[in-house]
Amino acid sequence: MASIDLLIKDDDLDLSAIGEPLLVSGGDCVAQDLRHMIREKAYAFKLIGERNPTTISALCTDIEIQMENDERVYPGTASVALNGDSLMCEAQTVFGERITVTV
Numbered sequence: 001m002a003s004i005d006l007l008i009k010d011d012d013l014d015l016s017a018i019g020e021p022l023l024v025s026g027g028d029c030v031a032q033d034l035r036h037m038i039r040e041k042a043y044a045f046k047l048i049g050e051r052n053p054t055t056i057s058a059l060c061t062d063i064e065i066q067m068e069n070d071e072r073v074y075p076g077t078a079s080v081a082l083n084g085d086s087l088m089c090e091a092q093t094v095f096g097e098r099i100t101v102t103v
């Protein structure tokens with residue numbers, strides 16, 4: 001199953017020099033979809049200013065579960081950690097690619 005989608009950069013379609021939408025595929029497509037899932041489900045918003053380690057850990061676990069619900073992510077490979085101001089998400093795709101998403 002091939003993953004192909006429109007490429008989104010800076011919250012807008014990325015266009016070629018002649019104005020056609022660019023495409024993203026494979027692991028890059030999965031990474032883009034995971035980045036959007038984190039934003040759409042408000043995980044990034046919930047982590048802003050959160051200081052309680054238990055709440056942070058629970059939110060990271062929720063993100064891992066959501067990542068592994070994606071059929072393109074190999075089960076058991078998702079990991080999420082909050083490093084300073086960045087949320088680092090890593091997983092292995094069923095295509096054999098290692099993806100890293102930073103939010």
